[in-house]
Amino acid sequence: MPEGTARRDLADLVASQKDKLAVSYRTLASRTVDPERPDEGPQWTRGTLENLINGKPVKTPGPERLRGLAAGLGLPVRLVQDASRAQFHGIDSVRVEGETLDGDTLLMLRHYETLSPEDRLKLRKIAEDWSRMGSQTD
Structure with a gap:
């Protein structure tokens, strides 16, 4: 990867799965409920998802946000965690x-x-x- 280029592992995973599911940002955001804390509601907003995919700065997501995102995308939590580690921490x-x-x-x-x-x-x-x-x- 060229120097100065930010990794997009999580952003690309989210964009790809969003397209595959053919859902809007708003619909995807509404699905991001952490299965371990459903009473807390969606963990992601439409704007944050849009910023992530479009390469704008977002805060590093914590475990509950990653579980919610995995649920919203219909993907295994481990896959979403791996992509987040790669994008935000450079860990493969x-x-x-x-x-x-x-x-x-x-x-x-x-x-x-x-x-x-x-x-x-x-x-x-x-x-x-x-x-x-x-x-x-x-």
Whole structure:
């Protein structure tokens, strides 16, 4: 990515899913209710969603806003969280799955895509070893 160019991971995810659902900003905003706190109502406003998609500054969303956005978009929360981490914190999330792992092991790395395939493999092996060590101490 060219220097000075802001990442748009969450913005692009929201724009793409909004188009796929064929909904207006207002309709999408009304759907952004956090399933864990439904009484609090929508977590996003039409204007904030529009600003996000159009590249204008928005505050980094917290967990309740991300859960609400995931609900509104009809996407898994983890996908929305990963996109938010990438856009607002420059952290790439990589899922490592394998028989030796207890579920998914999530590695959050800055600039993961810049690592060589060999280095990515080394990190996967570290995650597997770490997972094995943790299960032995339980």
